[in-house]
Amino acid sequence: MIELDGLEVAHRLAPLSLRWEQPALVALIGPNGSGKSTLLHAAGGVLPARGKVLIESTDLLALDVRAAAHIRAMLPQRLPHLISMPTQEVVRLGLCVHGASESAALPVWQHLMARLELTPLLARDFTLLSGGEQQRVLIAKTMLQIWPTLNPAARLLLLDEPLAGLDWHHQLQVLALLRELVEAGIHVICALHDFNLALGHADALVCLQHGTLVRAGAMTQLDGTLLADVFKVQTRKLQADGLQLYLPIGITL
Numbered sequence: 001m002i003e004l005d006g007l008e009v010a011h012r013l014a015p016l017s018l019r020w021e022q023p024a025l026v027a028l029i030g031p032n033g034s035g036k037s038t039l040l041h042a043a044g045g046v047l048p049a050r051g052k053v054l055i056e057s058t059d060l061l062a063l064d065v066r067a068a069a070h071i072r073a074m075l076p077q078r079l080p081h082l083i084s085m086p087t088q089e090v091v092r093l094g095l096c097v098h099g100a101s102e103s104a105a106l107p108v109w110q111h112l113m114a115r116l117e118l119t120p121l122l123a124r125d126f127t128l129l130s131g132g133e134q135q136r137v138l139i140a141k142t143m144l145q146i147w148p149t150l151n152p153a154a155r156l157l158l159l160d161e162p163l164a165g166l167d168w169h170h171q172l173q174v175l176a177l178l179r180e181l182v183e184a185g186i187h188v189i190c191a192l193h194d195f196n197l198a199l200g201h202a203d204a205l206v207c208l209q210h211g212t213l214v215r216a217g218a219m220t221q222l223d224g225t226l227l228a229d230v231f232k233v234q235t236r237k238l239q240a241d242g243l244q245l246y247l248p249i250g251i252t253l
């Protein structure tokens with residue numbers, strides 16, 4: 001069970017309460033500036049906030065950063081200040097939190113390197129990789145931190161637009177890894193701007209507008225009315241393989 005209980009950031013996020021009984025892939029959507037990053041940072045305990053983030057009976061916000069890092073991992077939207085170092089050392093930072101040995105981590109390491117196609121990049125300087133390559137490296141590092149076979153305490157993964165800058169192939173690779181994590185018991189909250197990817201892959205929806213929760217629940221809540229009212233876009237509904245998709249065709253005023 002994961003619960004955001006009255007989570008609030010002064011002037012940026014109105015108090016919101018949400019609860020999920022089972023691990024799920026939650027799509028966090030909202031227009032630019034609606035508070036998605038604010039919610040993720042607050043839930044991760046890296047931005048001062050009121051309220052609680054309950055994981056079973058533990059309040060994540062009452063833990064110090066090191067203890068919290070055993071339970072949750074977070075991928076921010078912007079790259080941290082880049083320092084010149086080999087890419088493999090960046091990935092390896094994901095192991096520091098739980099301290100799994102490299103031999104214990106090897107199967108997971110190999111799995112992530114293969115799925116994210118990072119092996120040819122490992123010896124290169126991280127700062128010289130392309131934006132999408134750097135993003136895949138940081139996703140691997142973040143996943144190593146909370147991969148359940150390496151870190152059994154891990155419960156929550158917070159991702160701020162992890163698919164931004166990735167090509168379709170790598171977007172789908174990342175979504176497949178997120179599904180693996182959900183099936184292994186990790187609750188994933190993922191800010192996304194691509195509604196069709198959300199419809200195809202997420203289990204549940206959270207939508208913010210002006211720092212306020214406007215919808216939450218099943219993915220069927222993501223519909224043409226929401227896209228018109230909150231995102232100010234006119235859409236055409238499409239059906240593909242039983243999936244409802246939306247094509248943007250104009251803006252609403």
Ligand SMILES: Nc1ncnc2c1ncn2[C@@H]1O[C@H](COP(=O)(O)OP(=O)(O)OP(=O)(O)O)[C@@H](O)[C@H]1O
Pocket residue numbers: 012030031032033034035036037038039077
């Ligand atoms: N450090 C800060 N101090 C004050 N206000 C901030 C700060 N960071 C963000 N904001 C404001 O908080 C609001 C929510 O920003 P946030 O980054 O959470 O939006 P978002 O939904 O993630 O947007 P985007 O889709 O553009 O990434 C915005 O109005 C933003 O200007």
